[in-house]
Amino acid sequence: MLRAIFLSLGLLALTACGRSDLEEPPVDLGNFRLGLNIAVADNAEKVPISRTATPDEWEEAMRKAVDDRFGRYRGSKLYNIGISVDGYALAPPGIPVIAAPKSVLVITANVWDDAAQQKLNTEGRQITVWEDAGANILGSGLIRGRDRQMERLAYNAAKKVEEWFQQNPDWFDIPQNAVPAPADMAEDTLN
Template identity: 70%
Template sequence: MSFFRVTAFCLGLALVAGCERSDLEEPPVPLGDFALGLNIVVADNVEKVPISRTATVEEWEAAMKHAVRSRFGRYQGSKLYNIGISVDGYALAPPGIPVVAAPKSVLVVTANIWDDAAQKKLNAEGKQMTIFESLSGESVIGTGLTRSKKQQMDALSYNAAKQVERWLLENPEWFGLPPLPPKPVERGN
């Protein structure tokens, strides 16, 4: 009986592991006249959550710059936009007891976007985002056991850049596209 449980668990992990994949090989989603100008990342004031692996300011800045360049460098619009990201806080899962106490990694960033030619910030306030690890077989048992610190940082940075892209897509008028239609108002009965 326990053989079947172990087999089912392993098959489940294999299926979940297939959930995590990169979309950077696919064409980027339409973002109007967007082309990446400056890629500014600062982590000078980053705070580490207790019970976390330690990462340096330089490591966070390098990981985030790479993720932003990989995601936004694909856009070939006619106008430059500068992206600024502040790495505010993080927790990188340390090795722990699998499944029972499998801590998850998390990253908090604040993003801003500027029109380079107009030298104007497009968002009134920085957009703070909390980023979690993607669901995978590794995250089920805890990435502290299955990934190195660099792999955790790269995965979180990838997810952060993707979340910044989603935020930009919510504001198409910034990039010469028509605004999104208003969301329908839900009425209670």
């Protein structure tokens, strides 16, 4: 009976976590169009209990997530995005409810105006994201493999970068009526 309950919870969590906003029209980022998409992970720190991922795997996951999210924009000006993977934990399988490890990713993001060859943010924006709420009860190590965890973390990180861009409308000439109210914007940590 207990096994059936956990299986049902796992299936429910997988269904809830599979949603993506990439099929919806993108938010207004003014004149933004993706130029260079740079990801580095050579200095990424792994939490000791984590599954292992190579720098190349993290770089590929981040570039794909950035391209999926920002490649949709067709503005008139190129902007380059640079992301450094600072640290991560990819949850191994655990014991449901008692020891349900969760996956986390820490990145630092920067953005450049390509034509002006100028960095727009004075300091890199550090962002921490958790895999997602659907994996909280069972732990993502039980319901997802390592590659799927990386994909979800990279997706969440790219989404937080997009939200950060919206908080800086002057960078991209975003119309004032397209900027969400500050209360609508989440912190730099995504659960």
